[in-house]
């Protein structure tokens with residue numbers, strides 16, 4: 001689906017998603033600013049701006065990082081995933097406002113270029129308590145920047161999904177940098193334990209969600225297939241696979257999706273060419289296997305995206321003997337047509 | 345979610361069961377946003393009442409003095425008993441620069457020296473906690489009057505002995521007016537930039553009663569030591585110094601950097617300002 005970024009417009013769901021993001025951000029900023037002005041009226045405009053945008057960005061970052069594991073745990077969260085990049089770009093925008101304004105506030109109008117000042121002012125790299133926390137924020141912002149400008153599918157295709165995915169894994173490093181930016185920064189001044197508790201609660205939630213999602217998948221991956229015949233492994237009884245749906249099996253570290261379509265079974269590689277979505281958790285729509293993440297489609301019998309799209313995934317051989325499904329884990333080259341197996 | 349329900353973003357609407365679930369998620373998120381906004385806003389430390397009269401120019405007349413820091417000594421009117429008191433107003437430059445640069449420029453421009461002359465400066469006031477400073481900026485045409493003759497009103501000087509204090513070195517412009525918070529770790533880079541820019545460093549100490557005391561810092565020879573201080577600004581330090589009172593400011597003469605030590609430590613779980621940033625300070629007189 002090379003051209004999908006042209007094909008997909010701004011449909012109703014995207015609009016709802018974006019309006020919700022805008023509504024959340026507006027509510028947050030309004031509350032933070034007005035409550036601060038009421039209870040702490042000596043605040044300066046600059047500090048309001050710096051703090052409201054930074055805390056909003058961190059809140060968004062937590063939501064963004066929670067969506068992935070939530071979707072892996074329960075498919076019902078998938079609608080949140082589809083436009084996650086909008087959340088990401090929004091988060092970056094607020095982080096940029098915070099970082100940019102901080103650089104101006106704390107470094108401009110001095111005897112040095114503000115960007116140089118950011119790195120040469122506090123140079124206590126060998127002290128934990130005195131560590132230059134602003135540099136940590138800068139590198140986090142740099143990562144968010146790279147992610148935001150490459151968020152469009154155009155870059156996904158030009159960088160290749162593997163490089164793109166690797167780049168986007170740096171979000172975890174950025175998250176760690178942000179946590180330390182806050183713990184070694186403003187929390188060293190705000191001696192109120194509530195902030196430490198909030199940061200820790202956020203981290204514990206995210207770590208728990210990731211561990212739960214991981215362990216769910218590990219269970220799937222750990223299943224042993226011991227019955228083997230001429231290269232085929234016994235995987236499950238045929239009736240376990242619902243129509244238009246699939247089951248995923250992990251053999252030799254490769255995940256394979258076995259789909260049922262019009263009384264036949266077909267097997268394809270489970271990994272979507274777009275961003276690696278789990279094809280076996282998708283569904284057949286209009287005769288095409290449809291990825292649950294962003295809706296890329298593949299034909300069940302040859303693993304190819306319908307024209308004009310050009311994505312291809314590997315296919316596998318399946319057979320049914322006495323109502324039992326046997327799967328050959330040796331892949332055929334991507335896009336190879338296979339006959340499938342008829343269910344009696 | 346049953347087998348028939350399947351979500352794809354490019355469809356115009358999500359299937360009913362999913363939509364219901366997402367509505368629940370949205371409600372949870374709204375509550376999260378509201379709680380986070382309120383809690384974070386409420387829990388911030390109180391900001392000081394420091395004021396920077398941004399955009400408002402004031403004329404101050406007094407005796408300009410180069411020592412201990414560039415400042416104006418302004419005299420009050422005589423009170424009922426015939427006494428007058430003085431207020432020493434340190435000068436700061438525009439942005440993150442001290443006053444020395446602009447004073448030198450003004451002296452060159454007028455082809456005279458300012459020290460110990462009666463002057464009128466136009467600038468922006470900043471004040472907090474009984475201390476007042478004046479920002480003078482080239483663009484405000486700051487020097488409106490200058491006397492020809494030197495006036496001789498020496499400061500009231502009092503030796504206070506050697507003191508040991510725990511506190512924080514800060515830049516006075518941000519602390520006494522421009523920024524909030526204008527001290528501590530979040531403000532550290534800025535304080536370093538300001539002090540590197542020639543702002544006279546101020547030592548901030550909290551006493552047992554929670555009241556703040558402020559001191560000026562010079563080296564043993566009475567010279568500025570801004571450059572040397574760079575690495576220990578805006579963090580808790582202990583120092584030993586000779587203290588001398590000049591009118592309403594006390595100057596700490598610090599005989600070398602080995603007289604200043606970091607008291608350090610992280611403040612993740614401390615709840616009292618006293619413990620966190622400045623510790624308990626004591627002014628003890630010790631004979632050298």
Ligand code: HEM
Nearest residue numbers: 050051054055057095099102134137138140141178186530
């Ligand atoms: C160039 C990049 C950055 C710079 C120069 C910077 C600078 C600062 C400074 C000076 C503070 C203390 C402000 C205060 O006095 O309250 C601060 C706090 C904070 N920063 Fe950053 N930051 C940067 C990037 C980021 C990024 C990317 C994030 C996360 C998305 C972030 C999140 C926060 C948070 C949550 C706080 C605590 C709340 C606050 O004080 O604003 N910062 N940052």
Ligand code: FES
Nearest residue numbers: 272274275277291
């Ligand atoms: S991962 Fe995006 S459509 Fe499959």
